[in-house]
Amino acid sequence: MPHASLLDDLAGIVGGEHVLTDADLRAGYETDWTRRYHGEALAVVRPGDAEQTAAVLARCAADGVPVVPQGGNTGMVGASVPRGNGMVVLSMRRLDHVGEVNAAGGQVSLGAGVTIARWREVARAAGLDSPVDFGARDSATVGGATATNAGGSRVVRFGTMRSQVMGVVAALSTGATVGSLAGLPKETVGLHWPSLLAGSEGTLGVITAVRLRLVPWYRQHAAALVALPLPVAVELLSVARRQLPHLDAAELLMADAMDVAAAHLGRTPPVHADQAAGVDTFVLLECADHDDPTAELAEALAAVGGIADSAMASDPAGIARLVEFRDRMAESISTLGVPLKLDVATQPGRLPELIALAERAASSRGCHLVPFGHLAEGNVHVNLLGEPLGPGRYAPVDPALADGLAEEILTGVAGLGGTISAEHGVGIAKAKWLPLVRRADELAAAAAVKAALDPSGILNPGVLTP
Ligand code: FAD
């Protein structure tokens, strides 16, 4: 058997039951959530702690065997599963240790395999809250979210994952360990490991633990779902920033996306778009505070002309019914088929141009476009499907068209001063288009950092590399 001694040694490090070589046991780690990316792993290795993680990496490096770090496997850019055969999947889910909440510091230390949902539970048990939330909360891990610099719905208030990481510990492929969980908000001693590792997509080191920020738990909520033309949505965002100190989310659903969510959920939205009249957009606004924010939200809506229809809720069940259309969007789209996903962003004011260029690129190739995203960050998830196969089912975009389609949209977004990756990462999906948003000298400097930290080049090869 190829690599027999490697597998024996890995079993010696983590225990034989945590080196999965059987095809059935490997399967769930080999295909990503989108079902677009798949590769056979040499083995799935499941370390139980930081020391085992470092030892596994050093052993793989000795044989030059590439390693794919994996958390919840909910990533969307093909970076969490093997490419081709012969890679080791390093599953970090067993590192699920939860430290004690430090209430005075507003922090907690968590193993890399703790889920986003568990982070919130731990925070709330201490009367605090977690500042990051998104639909994959029950599977996505804090290690994976740090590695992708995940965003989600609360970025408008608290920033992306990068802003929450007060400390990190990671294993390098050399077997070295870097970083700490001291969590000092003020410390200027040179290189800052959280800054370097957040967004590195498993290419520089494997995160074993993080120290994360906790925020106040606002128990009074109000939400509004409104239908309006896209330029008015941009105006609404400006008003929200001025008038809503407790704004917690400003999310975007284009009308075609709302149709998909409504069909999947089997529910008619309480507000109506009218695409023929230019009312093509839904915006979901949420406010959260210690006092009831309903009145401030209503006043903000009243300050904007051009809202065609709106619904508000302040009770938990009513809010959940509005939020569900947006929160379950990714799941709804996946019932249509396997979409080509492009996660792009520009300044919010340029969203009408971004949507228009995506529509042109899709319609000129006969593709179906389902756009939604995060209004506050000008972040659109461009989901593209191929020809209809029947009611509610589409083929994937024809592989012969996919590259040209992606290139046209990504080039267009870069031309708007935007980015090819807002929150999902570059992965292998968009690696070749990195030069659209990074100069050659920047890419060379990034490659030099990678070579210094991962000299054997085993960590997630192909990811973030044009
Ligand atoms: P994985 O998918 O396992 O891995 C993602 C990347 O991180 C890979 O490059 C992997 O190699 C690396 N990695 C994983 N763990 C580690 C580690 N311990 N050390 C080093 N590298 C590691 N993302 C958003 O940003 N915002 C959203 O709103 C959002 N909504 C989503 C909704 C749904 C329904 C789904 C399925 C996904 C959504 N995502 C969203 C994408 C995804 O959930 C995030 O990218 C998440 O951060 C991935 O975490 P994970 O643990 O699943 O990582």
Ligand code: MLT
């Ligand atoms: C979301 O915002 O729901 C996600 O990032 C998931 C997706 O893009 O499919």
Ligand code: ZN
């Ligand atoms: Zn998103």
